[in-house]
Amino acid sequence: MFLQKDEAFQLLADFGSPLYVYSEGILRERCGELLEAFEGRIKPSFSAKANSNLHLLRIIREEGIGADAVSPGEIFILERAGFESGEIFYICNNASEEELRFAIDRDILVSVDSLSQLETFGRINRGGSVALRINPGVGAGHCDKVVTAGCGTKFGIDPACCGEAKKIIAKYELKLIGINQHIGSLFLDAGPYVKAAGILLSIVLKHFPGLDFVDFGGGFGVPYKEGERRLDFGALRDGLFPLMDSFVERYDNKYVHFKCEPGRYIAAECGLLLGTVNAVKESFGKRYVGTDLGFNVLMRRVLYNSYHEARLLRRGAAVQRSAVLADVVGDICESGDVIAESRPVGDARKGDVIAVENAGAYGYSMASNYNSRMRPAEVLMTQRGEFKLIRAADTLESLLANF
Numbered sequence: 001m002f003l004q005k006d007e008a009f010q011l012l013a014d015f016g017s018p019l020y021v022y023s024e025g026i027l028r029e030r031c032g033e034l035l036e037a038f039e040g041r042i043k044p045s046f047s048a049k050a051n052s053n054l055h056l057l058r059i060i061r062e063e064g065i066g067a068d069a070v071s072p073g074e075i076f077i078l079e080r081a082g083f084e085s086g087e088i089f090y091i092c093n094n095a096s097e098e099e100l101r102f103a104i105d106r107d108i109l110v111s112v113d114s115l116s117q118l119e120t121f122g123r124i125n126r127g128g129s130v131a132l133r134i135n136p137g138v139g140a141g142h143c144d145k146v147v148t149a150g151c152g153t154k155f156g157i158d159p160a161c162c163g164e165a166k167k168i169i170a171k172y173e174l175k176l177i178g179i180n181q182h183i184g185s186l187f188l189d190a191g192p193y194v195k196a197a198g199i200l201l202s203i204v205l206k207h208f209p210g211l212d213f214v215d216f217g218g219g220f221g222v223p224y225k226e227g228e229r230r231l232d233f234g235a236l237r238d239g240l241f242p243l244m245d246s247f248v249e250r251y252d253n254k255y256v257h258f259k260c261e262p263g264r265y266i267a268a269e270c271g272l273l274l275g276t277v278n279a280v281k282e283s284f285g286k287r288y289v290g291t292d293l294g295f296n297v298l299m300r301r302v303l304y305n306s307y308h309e310a311r312l313l314r315r316g317a318a319v320q321r322s323a324v325l326a327d328v329v330g331d332i333c334e335s336g337d338v339i340a341e342s343r344p345v346g347d348a349r350k351g352d353v354i355a356v357e358n359a360g361a362y363g364y365s366m367a368s369n370y371n372s373r374m375r376p377a378e379v380l381m382t383q384r385g386e387f388k389l390i391r392a393a394d395t396l397e398s399l400l401a402n403f
């Protein structure tokens, strides 16, 4: 945990509970790591869906990383964060004509992922530049819901349709400048990513000469459980570089470049979610630690059965791991509202704090107002160790803003 215990209590007193806290140092470190991981040969572009806080996006841009957007909303926020149109890649899925125009009008490159969307794009932007998202047939991810390639997923163009795609491109005189894929989110083993990259490169060689770039997608995992090993970028390099070398040798554009689209790897570990224990109880032989960490604040456990380390903090004396296991639950009106299951926190008391680790990716960005609860504030711990509010919490008034 990057915060001292006393700082955690002070932050909750200052900014309210629950609260997201981010470490600028860790965020910059992860950006730097990714820029170096592929020795400049594969350029990372941050997937803003993982965390779209304006201030964090500015830091990511300062580090020299571009961004991928999945919606006009993300494009809008990225622009506000200072990203220029050439630094944004709009990887859409089932976008409306209006949404496609939003990107086209701003000169932002669009990747379409169906023949039907390619047809729409060509009709409204004849002669424009475009990218295609291909489904290489190999997927990976921490659960079925986030595997985005292979059979049974809505994403990407089936390679069998490449011929048809080329016809639509010719019909509308489009310039195909890039091919991308994204096989899914969170893998800690290089195997599937390398395999999918190999498949994608062979598809490009066969069908798509003269591209400016090939984008292998994101999905790089981080360890959520204590003791879990980190992703081995050496293994990724060892797998990818020979494939890229042999591809470039055979490809007609020697200046083709390579990209990737990490979200979680950049944002997860810099984020900590703090919440307060409001009640404890024993019911039918089971212990519950009742907090304000409902799934409106962090829904990954409820949606995917995801694991986050949850530390119990108490003012004064340190708390030991309890022999009694308890479920850490939230304040939402559903029985599934469990943020951490069977953890050694059975001794928790009202007023203690729960710190949920690695909450920086798909935490706040998936938070909601369910049960008319407020999304929490977000605070940045700067590299100088100061704390700065970077998004205020919702208020009762903001719940009424759209009526």
Ligand SMILES: Cc1ncc(COP(=O)(O)O)c(C=O)c1O
Residues within 6 Å of the ligand: 047, 049, 050, 068, 091, 148, 182, 184, 185, 186, 217, 218, 219, 220, 261, 262, 263, 264, 265
């Ligand atoms: C198209 C696309 N690119 C990149 C990402 C980023 O994934 P991750 O956060 O696992 O790196 C996603 C989300 O899974 C995505 O849908």
Ligand SMILES: N[C@@H](CCCC[NH3+])C(=O)O
Residues within 6 Å of the ligand: 049, 146, 148, 185, 186, 300, 304, 361, 362
């Ligand atoms: N939201 C997912 C990742 C999927 C990303 C979007 N393709 C998670 O929290 O693990």
